[in-house]
């Protein structure tokens with residue numbers, strides 16, 4: 162029988178959403194698999210997460226150690242290698258922790274590694290068929306992964322429906338005493354919180370969001386004028402912040418702000434999952450992009466194939482005439 | 484400080500409209516525009532700035548074909564001192580582990596204090612840096628957006644995590660770091676800069692030069708293989724507004740009014 166483990170990320174005693182998505186992902190790999198949650202941490206916060214996970218998983222492995230109080234991937238990796246059998250399938254979220262942990266873990270477990278799975282098409286012999294995307298979501302592909310010596314797979318957050326049945330009645334297995342030597346050459350120091358800017362994009366019902374398609378810093382003005390005419394605020398994708406054309410607090414996405422507007426205009430944004438991961442609350446999404454095949458059109462409600470540098474000024478004029 | 488930066492030549496997502504070939508199983512690669520992976524430019528810039536401050540040298544390395552030489556030259560035009568091309572027919576079809584294993588062989592021929600990769604490349608895998616570190620038994624940090632070189636034995640690095648928060652770590656040298664965009668502002672490279680390095684010798688190393696067994700790399704050694712590319716069936720997708728720009732704007736304004744987009 163296939164054994165699947167899922168590493169449960171958590172904050173302040175709360176499991177992250179993906180903790181509820183792993184069981185559904187695991188069932189798509191193999192409906193008969195035995196699925197075990199692995200929770201590392203320390204103290205009361207850990208106990209609370211373990212308790213919550215027993216309603217979702219039939220078995221929950223708990224590893225309690227003060228060295229694991231903050232999830233330093235280098236330390237967590239050691240704890241996992243010392244407790245978990247390496248010929249199984251090990252699931253991790255494709256988030257900033259999973260990117261830190263997964264690749265190195267696969268080397269130490271001598272397992273295959275696949276990143277950012279969005280779906281599974283089952284196992285044939287020893288080959289698991291996986292769906293993932295490349296080139297910022299512009300194309301999808303099938304990959305096969307040889308499971309014969311185990312696999313570490315990272316799962317894209319939000320790709321599988323959450324399991325909310327809450328009736329697993331799981332057993333807790335305490336493996337704290339097996340964690341072993343957790344000394345690491347990388348030490349966690351502190352978290353520095355993101356700076357708060359002068360414009361709060363999370364408060365606006367309507368966002369005019371600009372991406373790399375804006376091309377030049379001067380052109381931001383064109384988006385500002387449109388936003389002003391609409392009574393909206395201008396937000397942006399990551400490359401605009403990387404170029405220092407806007408401060409970080411204007412960035413929408415997993416490494417920026419989470420926004421919940423009523424209407425979201427994506428202007429020259431391709432629609433990467435890290436960008437769309439910050440757009441919540443099911444807004445009405447309008448995408449304008451000069452590439453008819455841009456992935457943003459798969460998630461938008463309304464799509465327009467135009468050059469934003471010409472389209473936005475004309476739209477601004479028409480709105481002003483209303 | 485001796486720094487190695489891993490770079491990759493990738494199809495440029497800003498310059499291409501990706502289409503499948505006539506068989507529908509691969510990209511139509513005929514007219515693709517390639518460039519250096521966006522993340523790798525930030526890694527090279529960071530390496531150059533560190534060497535400007537504390538001395539040392541920057542070497543750029545890539546696993547690729549003959550055409551990958553152009554990205555090495557571009558990064559040398561930015562200011563990297565040396566370039567190395569790891570190229571062999573046997574490398575074709577390598578999975579992430581295969582690429583990391585090839586890079587490991589080259590790392591072991593040098594004496595590096597710091598190894599940088601991009602956070603991710605065209606496949607969105609974010610895997611090679613972490614694999615390389617684990618193979619070399621070196622400490623690793625991903626998504627680095629700040630590096631403070633302290634005493635030369637340990638450095639302080641910031642990792643960008645969810646919400647744009649920063650996780651500060653102390654890490655011992657030598658180490659491997661994957662670099663996130665935004666850590667610096669990569670310098671511009673003009674035609675003249677490229678011309679200057681056009682004649683610099685770039686060594687090419689094969690599997691046997693690196694002491695690698697062809698059975699362990701490339702398609703032969705890969706546990707993960709891409710089968711095909713395809714266009715997913717995503718249901719309806721967006722309602723596309725068509726017509727003249729005036730007509731499109733008229734339809735859009737109606738929709739904006741209905742959805743509360745105009746106030």
Ligand SMILES: Cc1cc2nc3c(=O)[nH]c(=O)nc-3n(C[C@H](O)[C@H](O)[C@H](O)COP(=O)(O)OP(=O)(O)OC[C@H]3O[C@@H](n4cnc5c(N)ncnc54)[C@H](O)[C@@H]3O)c2cc1C
Nearest residue numbers: 372373374398399414415416417429430431436451468469
């Ligand atoms: C760990 C991690 C976290 C990340 N976090 C975030 C995040 O929080 N937010 C975020 O946005 N990204 C984030 N990213 C980056 C993300 O992967 C993408 O690289 C980024 O979102 C791309 O931004 P973009 O759509 O503006 O640019 P591109 O992908 O380059 O798209 C530009 C689009 O503009 C179109 N275009 C060009 N010119 C015009 C024109 N004149 N008129 C109309 N259309 C035009 C093009 O067709 C293209 O579709 C993160 C990446 C990583 C690895």
Ligand SMILES: Nc1ncnc2c1ncn2[C@@H]1O[C@H](COP(=O)(O)O)[C@@H](O)[C@H]1O
Nearest residue numbers: 489545546600601603604608609610611
């Ligand atoms: N073929 C390659 N040659 C050299 N470096 C690579 C190669 N592939 C990936 N890398 C490095 O690994 C980083 C992450 O890529 P990936 O793991 O493929 O997403 C890239 O930014 C490069 O620094």
